[in-house]
Structures are given as structure tokens and as C-alpha cells.
Amino acid sequence: MTQPEDRCVLAVDVGGTTIKGAVVDEDGRFRHSLVVPSQADDDPVKAVRSLCLRLRDDALALGVTPAAIGVVTPGIVDEVDGVVRYAANLRFRDVPLRALIGNDLGLPVAVGHDARAAGVAEAVAGAARGLDNFLLLPLGTGIAAAVVVHGMPVSGATASAGEVGHMPVYPGGEPCSCGQRGCLEVYASAGGLARRYARLGGTPGSDSRAIADAVATDPVARAVWDDATQALGTALATLTLTLDPARIVLGGGLADAGALFFDPVRDALRAALAWRNPPPVLRSAFGAQAAQVGAAVMARREAGLPVPDAWGAPELVPPVG
Ligand SMILES: [Zn+2]
Incomplete structure (x- = not known):
């Protein structure tokens, strides 16, 4: 054996x-x-x-x-x-x-x-360790969430729960690859951020890290960054009101920017929740x-x-x- x-x-x-x-x-x-x-x-x-x-x-x-x-x-x-x-x-x-x-x-x-x-990883040993109710959003090429309720990742009736990247955050906004307009991932995924920055006249070929580095000096970087954090805060407010998570964990390239990213996201979330406290928003451990x-x-x-x-x-x- x-x-x-x-x-x-x-x-x-x-x-x-x-x-x-x-x-x-x-x-x-x-x-x-x-x-x-x-x-x-x-x-x-x-x-x-x-x-x-x-x-x-x-x-x-x-x-x-x-x-x-x-x-x-x-x-x-x-x-x-x-x-x-x-x-x-x-x-x-x-x-x-x-x-x-x-x-x-x-x-x-x-x-x-x-x-x-x-x-599952964040719940066993990461930023949601020991929690039964939380959300994890990796902000990568696109955005999909792990929605964990009572300790179980929710997959939904058709195995497509958590596709929050296509949640409308700016109705009638910019087109998304899914065919809708104004989706969260157009603004707040690493891929979407880079595409918007390039389209609005930013330095071609910049990834989310380069855009984060340029926020202090480049008005285009500032504008797309503000749109991203505002869009995400709005989406997290909707998710909080629906699911009441104990914590929200964010991962992916944008989360690597630290306070530059987390502070405005937390502010936007707090501003969108008039009558209740927002859940803590933390960075992924893994x-x-x-x-x-x-x-x-x-x-x-x-x-x-x-x-x-x-x-x-x-x-x-x-x-x-
Ligand atoms: Zn979409």
C-alpha cells in the first residue's frame, strides 16, 4: 500500500x-x-x-x-x-x-x-479560510465569480452561476463580446481595461500593470481605472445585496495593484450601500x-x-x- x-x-x-x-x-x-x-x-x-x-x-x-x-x-x-x-x-x-x-x-x-x-482553495487555506458564505472574483481575461453559500460553491440550474462578468453596470454602455452592452468585464477585467485604455488613446500594448503604474500621471489611465473601480463597486453592491457574503475576495492582475485598486473599490461599494455595512473586500491569497x-x-x-x-x-x- x-x-x-x-x-x-x-x-x-x-x-x-x-x-x-x-x-x-x-x-x-x-x-x-x-x-x-x-x-x-x-x-x-x-x-x-x-x-x-x-x-x-x-x-x-x-x-x-x-x-x-x-x-x-x-x-x-x-x-x-x-x-x-x-x-x-x-x-x-x-x-x-x-x-x-x-x-x-x-x-x-x-x-x-x-x-x-x-x-475552494481560498476557503480551505486562503483569504476566505473558514468562511461558509463568500464571493471570489478573479479579474482576469474575463470575470467569473465563485459564489459560496453555506460552504458550497453554487453552480446553479444550468451550471452557469457566477457569470457576473456580464452583469450590466453601465446600461447602454460599451459593447461586450457576449453581444450585450455595458457589462462589468468590459470595464473591470484586466483584458477589458487594457482594451479600453488602448482605444481611448493610451500607450498601445499596455497591460493592467502598466496602466496601474500610469494612473498618477496619465489622464487616460486615470479615467479607465476610475471606470473600472466604480463598475466593480457597483457590481459588488448588487452581489452583496443579493447574497450577503461575509467577505469578498478579489484576485487577478488588477488586485496586484494593492491600495490603488482596493481603496476606490471599497469606497464605491460603501457608497452604493446606503443602509448596511459593506463586507470586507480582500485580496486573494493564492x-x-x-x-x-x-x-x-x-x-x-x-x-x-x-x-x-x-x-x-x-x-x-x-x-x-
Ligand atoms: Zn457581456
């Missing part, structure tokens, strides 16, 4: 740009990582399957035996059936990931949604690794292994407040 110290789980985060895989040991540490482009192959499903096989072989070469694998993707993910119903960026439609990868690897497979998995840590937690649960409190906690937990 495999001893715990010789055991691992495999964790895979499939994104629109890259597929990230990790061998995660018994203590939640990443023993080994692999990153491949998701669009290198004509067939993105094949790219995911071959990365999973490589990851298993790498684990065995390290002398650890995988107990299960967790794979998370964006889009509409049916976690019960292990099927990705639809993921536009990945060109996935009705992909039975659990069956495919289970066949390839002969391991238990957990399939999950990337933002909900990130919420950052870009959150979904992968969540995939590892899901894999352990799939294998029937315990997930102790603070399992996989990052070395550097950001200050609370």
Missing part, C-alpha cells in the same frame, strides 16, 4: 492561453509544474489529455504515486457528470473530460470550474495559483483523502484588511 509520503494528486488548470499542471504532494506543496500553450495543437482536448499523461509520468518518475487528478476549466462545467458543456475560449463543447482522462490515466478524476475551484490548488483539493476529495484546514496554504498570506 502507498504510504502518504509517497502519494500525490495531479492538478490541472486549463486556461484560454496556457494549460498548467502540477504534481501536488501530501502537504499541498507543488513538487513539479508543467505549462503548455492551450492552442498549440489543433485539438485543445488532445493538448489537455497529453499534458495529463505527461504529468502522471513525471509524478511516477519523482517516486510519488498519483491518487487522483483534478482538472478545472472556464465556461459551463457540469461537475456532477464531469463534462465541459461549453467553453468559448477553449473551443470545448460537450467534452466528457472525466471519462476521457479517467480512461487515459486509470485514476479518479474530478472536473471543475476554474473560478469555483479557486473559491493569486494565479488558486484554481490549481482548488483542483488539487477536488482531486483529494475525489480520492477520499482528507483535506485538513489550511492544506496547501501559501507561504505568504497577505495581510487582512
Whole structure:
């Protein structure tokens, strides 16, 4: 029988740009990582399957035996059936990931949604540790939320809960790729911020970090930054009134800007809530690794292994407040 110290789980985060895989040991540490482009192959499903096989072989070469694998993707993910119903960026439609990868690897497979998995990680060992009711919004290429209620990430009636990126924040505003206008992610995702900045005459090719650095001196950067934080504050007010979360956790590139970002978001949220106090708004503890840590937690649960409190906690937990 495999001893715990010789055991691992495999964790895979499939994104629109890259597929990230990790061998995660018994203590939640990443023993080994692999990153491949998701669009290198004509067939993105094949790219995911071959990365999973490589990851298993790498684990065995390290002398650890995988107990299960967790794979998370964006889009509409049916976690019960292990099927990705639809993921536009990945060109996935009705992909039975659990069956495919289970066949390839002969391991238990957990399939999950990337933002909900990130919420799982933050609840076990991150900025929402120990909380049963909270929201996590990674502000990346787009925006999807993990909505955790009574300790469970909510997936909704059609596995598409949490798509708050398409919440209207400026009715009749700028067009969104979804076909609507004035959506949150047009203004407050890292991708949307960069697109607006370029379109309004900002320095071409600037990412959200460069825009944050320019806020103090560049009026275009200032304007798009203010729109982003105001839009997000408005959306968080709606979510707070609907769900009454104990905490809101923000991740992604914009959250890396610290007080420049969090102060106006908190102000906008407070201003939009006339009769109640806003919940604390904190930065994600796991950052870009959150979904992968969540995939590892899901894999352990799939294998029937315990997930102790603070399992996989990052070395550097950001200050609370
Ligand atoms: Zn939209």
C-alpha cells in the first residue's frame, strides 16, 4: 500500500492561453509544474489529455504515486457528470473530460470550474479560510465569480452561476463580446481595461500593470481605472445585496495593484450601500495559483483523502484588511 509520503494528486488548470499542471504532494506543496500553450495543437482536448499523461509520468518518475487528478476549466462545467458543456475560449463543447482522462490515466478524476475551484482553495487555506458564505472574483481575461453559500460553491440550474462578468453596470454602455452592452468585464477585467485604455488613446500594448503604474500621471489611465473601480463597486453592491457574503475576495492582475485598486473599490461599494455595512473586500491569497490548488483539493476529495484546514496554504498570506 502507498504510504502518504509517497502519494500525490495531479492538478490541472486549463486556461484560454496556457494549460498548467502540477504534481501536488501530501502537504499541498507543488513538487513539479508543467505549462503548455492551450492552442498549440489543433485539438485543445488532445493538448489537455497529453499534458495529463505527461504529468502522471513525471509524478511516477519523482517516486510519488498519483491518487487522483483534478482538472478545472472556464465556461459551463457540469461537475456532477464531469463534462465541459461549453467553453468559448477553449473551443470545448460537450467534452466528457472525466471519462476521457479517467480512461487515459486509470485514476479518479474530478472536473471543475476554474473560478469555483479557486473559491475552494481560498476557503480551505486562503483569504476566505473558514468562511461558509463568500464571493471570489478573479479579474482576469474575463470575470467569473465563485459564489459560496453555506460552504458550497453554487453552480446553479444550468451550471452557469457566477457569470457576473456580464452583469450590466453601465446600461447602454460599451459593447461586450457576449453581444450585450455595458457589462462589468468590459470595464473591470484586466483584458477589458487594457482594451479600453488602448482605444481611448493610451500607450498601445499596455497591460493592467502598466496602466496601474500610469494612473498618477496619465489622464487616460486615470479615467479607465476610475471606470473600472466604480463598475466593480457597483457590481459588488448588487452581489452583496443579493447574497450577503461575509467577505469578498478579489484576485487577478488588477488586485496586484494593492491600495490603488482596493481603496476606490471599497469606497464605491460603501457608497452604493446606503443602509448596511459593506463586507470586507480582500485580496486573494493564492493569486494565479488558486484554481490549481482548488483542483488539487477536488482531486483529494475525489480520492477520499482528507483535506485538513489550511492544506496547501501559501507561504505568504497577505495581510487582512
Ligand atoms: Zn457581456
